[in-house]
Amino acid sequence: MKFTSAFVVLAAAVASVNADTVGPTAGQDLCCAANQQRAQNNLPALKWVPSIDTAAQRHSEFQQSVGHITHYGNNAKNYDLSDRLLAVGFNYRTAAENVGASFPNVDSVTAAWMKSPGHRAAILASGSTVCGGGLATKGNYYTINFSSSMNPSDVNNFYTLQCSGSKSNGAYTGENPVAHKPQPTPTPPKPQPTPSPPKPPVQPTPAPPKPPVQPTNIGHKPQPTPSVPKPPVQSPSVPQPPVQPPVVPQPPPPGNGKCKLVPKGSIAAGKCKPCKACGPKGSPFRR
Numbered sequence: 205m206k207f208t209s210a211f212v213v214l215a216a217a218v219a220s221v222n223a224d225t226v227g228p229t230a231g232q233d234l235c236c237a238a239n240q241q242r243a244q245n246n247l248p249a250l251k252w253v254p255s256i257d258t259a260a261q262r263h264s265e266f267q268q269s270v271g272h273i274t275h276y277g278n279n280a281k282n283y284d285l286s287d288r289l290l291a292v293g294f295n296y297r298t299a300a301e302n303v304g305a306s307f308p309n310v311d312s313v314t315a316a317w318m319k320s321p322g323h324r325a326a327i328l329a330s331g332s333t334v335c336g337g338g339l340a341t342k343g344n345y346y347t348i349n350f351s352s353s354m355n356p357s358d359v360n361n362f363y364t365l366q367c368s369g370s371k372s373n374g375a376y377t378g379e380n381p382v383a384h385k386p387q388p389t390p391t392p393p394k395p396q397p398t399p400s401p402p403k404p405p406v407q408p409t410p411a412p413p414k415p416p417v418q419p420t421n422i423g424h425k426p427q428p429t430p431s432v433p434k435p436p437v438q439s440p441s442v443p444q445p446p447v448q449p450p451v452v453p454q455p456p457p458p459g460n461g462k463c464k465l466v467p468k469g470s471i472a473a474g475k476c477k478p479c480k481a482c483g484p485k486g487s488p489f490r491r
Contacts, residue, residue: 234337256336
């Protein structure tokens with residue numbers, strides 16, 4: 205990576221460019237990065253001049269064509285920054301130039317310049333009021349020119365930069381046009397809650413009518429409900445065995461001396477003969 209700087213102090217012919225707004229350019233990005241460094245050192249921001257952009261862009265393309273950085277151009281060692289500014293017709297009092305190559309972006313080449321005393325002095329020169337720059341992308345050849353105007357009336361031709369860090373959002377002259385004013389991001393409206401449909405009024409459920417209270421005869425005491433006689437419980441009929449009269453054993457009548465009574469059915473009965481003289485309660489048999 206290579207870079208260098210050069211300074212000139214001289215006067216040149218008057219030139220002016222007038223426009224209301226201009227879109228962003230690579231030269232504006234270089235000037236925005238320089239203004240970041242100036243702001244950190246309490247220095248006023250540089251304005252941008254399109255004609256200085258043109259001179260710087262031509263020099264970047266020349267460096268790309270020869271393949272190395274240089275402060276001279278047109279293959280003449282005496283063709284320097286002063287000649288390039290005269291060629292675009294810019295009327296300047298002081299001028300300085302930083303160049304560099306092979307840096308990947310504007311921030312990296314600006315950081316390298318700030319670490320070099322000579323390049324840092326060019327960026328932070330208190331006498332500088334305007335700038336312009338250029339970039340040849342093949343090989344990343346950067347050029348930035350710092351200057352001050354010879355004619356105070358040229359201030360009407362200088363552009364105010366609108367920067368987001370080292371990135372330009374465009375430039376404008378005069379009052380800040382609406383097209384280049386930073387517009388606040390509109391806040392999306394908050395979703396409004398959908399109103400709930402009104403609920404129908406709750407109708408009270410009518411209570412069922414109560415039965416009329418029947419007056420009682422005595423002191424409003426409740427009368428006992430008369431009991432209904434219960435039907436007799438019918439048991440299933442079960443056949444009962446006939447009732448047998450109790451057998452009362454009869455004592456045998458006393459013997460009459462003619463026969464000896466023996467129990468009926470006794471084994472002795474077989475040996476007895478019928479007894480005609482025995483009593484009615486005696487055995488019909490005798491021995």
